[in-house]
Amino acid sequence: MVQKLARSITTNQHGVHEDTAFYVRRYQHTDFKKPVADHSREAFDSVAELVSAWRGEVILDSCCGVGESTAVIAGRNPNALVIGVDKSAHRLQRNLQHKTKAEGQTYYLLRADLNDFWRLAAEANWVLAKHFLLYPNPYPKQKHLQRRWHASPVFPSVVALGGHLTMRSNWFIYLQEMAVALRCYQRAASVAELAENEMPITPFERKYKEAGQALFELQADLTVEAN
Numbered sequence: 001m002v003q004k005l006a007r008s009i010t011t012n013q014h015g016v017h018e019d020t021a022f023y024v025r026r027y028q029h030t031d032f033k034k035p036v037a038d039h040s041r042e043a044f045d046s047v048a049e050l051v052s053a054w055r056g057e058v059i060l061d062s063c064c065g066v067g068e069s070t071a072v073i074a075g076r077n078p079n080a081l082v083i084g085v086d087k088s089a090h091r092l093q094r095n096l097q098h099k100t101k102a103e104g105q106t107y108y109l110l111r112a113d114l115n116d117f118w119r120l121a122a123e124a125n126w127v128l129a130k131h132f133l134l135y136p137n138p139y140p141k142q143k144h145l146q147r148r149w150h151a152s153p154v155f156p157s158v159v160a161l162g163g164h165l166t167m168r169s170n171w172f173i174y175l176q177e178m179a180v181a182l183r184c185y186q187r188a189a190s191v192a193e194l195a196e197n198e199m200p201i202t203p204f205e206r207k208y209k210e211a212g213q214a215l216f217e218l219q220a221d222l223t224v225e226a227n
């Protein structure tokens with residue numbers, strides 16, 4: 001069977017969207033009032049007590065898809081409580097081998113809408129040690145800026161959760177925009193091309209690599225306000 005190679009980003013936007021800072025600031029000081037979905041609250045409640053009693057590091061793998069990266073992260077951080085969240089039950093149910101243990105360490109995969117989950121976690125004063133957001137949907141059409149995480153009303157919760165943020169994308173501009181958004185919160189970020197010899201840790205990463213696409217990574221310490 002011939003496998004189709006991942007298509008590269010097609011976009012009518014050729015740089016950071018000029019309205020990025022406008023939307024970030026619009027939501028920076030306004031409450032996101034959309035009601036939280038029951039299933040998201042249930043998912044949050046299922047780990048809330050564990051997290052509040054936990055004395056070690058908490059790591060979130062947001063948009064974890066099938067949870068492959070969650071397993072890798074858990075294996076690399078054996079003393080941390082690692083939680084993967086995705087809204088797709090279909091994805092979470094696939095690749096069951098990733099689902100239980102990574103090198104002896106248990107981690108959790110939850111089905112929730114991150115528009116809800118991040119808010120609930122921030123309201124509960126979770127403080128993350130690390131936060132991974134690997135290959136979020138890029139929404140590359142110019143008119144879809146507000147669908148990107150940094151230009152959405154939930155973004156203040158992402159910043160409030162703190163920790164060291166690692167994001168990856170095959171669209172450089174997405175990460176550049178995220179860096180602009182973080183600057184509105186006085187958080188410094190760096191964006192660089194991912195090393196070619198980096199072993200893929202998610203199915204999307206593998207697909208893009210097989211198609212020969214360049215991949216990019218953003219790193220930001222959300223705990224430190226820049227000057």
Ligand SMILES: C[S@@+](CC[C@H](N)C(=O)[O-])C[C@H]1O[C@@H](n2cnc3c(N)ncnc32)[C@H](O)[C@@H]1O
Pocket residue numbers: 063064065066069085086087088091112113114115134135136137202203204205
């Ligand atoms: C491009 S996939 C990347 C999945 C995985 N990180 C990978 O690299 O293989 C984007 C993922 O984001 C998830 N997602 C999109 N919007 C979401 C939301 N509002 N809440 C939770 N997950 C969401 C999708 O279900 C999908 O699994």
